[in-house]
Amino acid sequence: MTPNSLIEKINAILPQTQCTKCGYDGCNPYAQALANQEADINRCPPGGLTGIQQLASLLQVPELPLDPECGTEIPLQVAVIDEAHCIGCTLCIRACPVDAIIGANKFMHTVDPELCTGCDLCVAPCPVDCISMVNANRSWTRQDAASARIRHEQRAIRLQKLSLQEEARLNQHSTQTATFNTTPTTPATANAPAKTAEQIKKEAIALALQRARERRQQAANK
Numbered sequence: 112m113t114p115n116s117l118i119e120k121i122n123a124i125l126p127q128t129q130c131t132k133c134g135y136d137g138c139n140p141y142a143q144a145l146a147n148q149e150a151d152i153n154r155c156p157p158g159g160l161t162g163i164q165q166l167a168s169l170l171q172v173p174e175l176p177l178d179p180e181c182g183t184e185i186p187l188q189v190a191v192i193d194e195a196h197c198i199g200c201t202l203c204i205r206a207c208p209v210d211a212i213i214g215a216n217k218f219m220h221t222v223d224p225e226l227c228t229g230c231d232l233c234v235a236p237c238p239v240d241c242i243s244m245v246n247a248n249r250s251w252t253r254q255d256a257a258s259a260r261i262r263h264e265q266r267a268i269r270l271q272k273l274s275l276q277e278e279a280r281l282n283q284h285s286t287q288t289a290t291f292n293t294t295p296t297t298p299a300t301a302n303a304p305a306k307t308a309e310q311i312k313k314e315a316i317a318l319a320l321q322r323a324r325e326r327r328q329q330a331a332n333k
């Protein structure tokens with residue numbers, strides 16, 4: 112078996128929630144680590160005991176209990192956004208590995224329960240704690256896994272394109288700034304560095320938070 116086909120067989124066993132609980136940045140990197148014998152087979156809580164048994168059989172190694180440091184095997188969860196408190200900061204969208212969250216900057220966000228893998232990666236970044244994980248009341252199927260894998264791969268391609276575009280934009284900006292700065296009549300304030308996209312986002316979030324606090328204060332005063 113070639114290394115790539117072994118990685119593919121391992122990846123086909125993994126549940127593709129892309130939760131990173133194994134300590135790797137998604138199912139495929141964990142599959143690569145397993146194929147390279149760099150990781151144990153017991154690091155995937157969503158795959159649970161069944162997944163461990165399948166990996167043990169494929170890799171011809173002894174079964175192990177799930178590593179508690181990675182988490183526990185629990186029923187499938189789904190994220191729910193309390194839309195009344197969402198400030199539309201988009202941080203959850205950026206954290207979601209399978210594009211299961213719908214929303215736009217400064218507008219409320221919502222989760223598509225059919226696409227949510229229950230990975231809970233959106234919970235921690237939410238600045239107003241308005242995302243909860245609840246029981247999905249259904250099981251994760253192989254069809255869900257196949258769909259999540261495609262969405263995760265499509266997202267990775269999109270993010271790579273965006274990163275390249277941003278890099279090109281910054282390069283163009285620094286070239287223009289260098290040209291501009293050689294002009295003798297340039298006022299001192301024009302040499303101030305342009306805000307990065309990250310700074311602009313941070314300021315937008317701070318502003319949104321401020322507005323949310325003000326709204327809550329007004330509601331409390333009524």
Ligand code: SF4
Pocket residue numbers: 125126127128129130131132133134135136137138139141154155156157158
């Ligand atoms: S489902 Fe989560 S823990 Fe399991 S392999 Fe994928 S990323 Fe790792």
Ligand code: SF4
Pocket residue numbers: 189190206207208209210211212222226227228229230231232233234
């Ligand atoms: S909505 Fe949240 S829990 Fe669901 S897949 Fe996206 S990041 Fe994971």
Ligand code: SF4
Pocket residue numbers: 192196197198199200201202203204214219220236237238239240241242
């Ligand atoms: S991170 Fe929280 S506040 Fe920000 S858009 Fe998502 S749900 Fe709304």
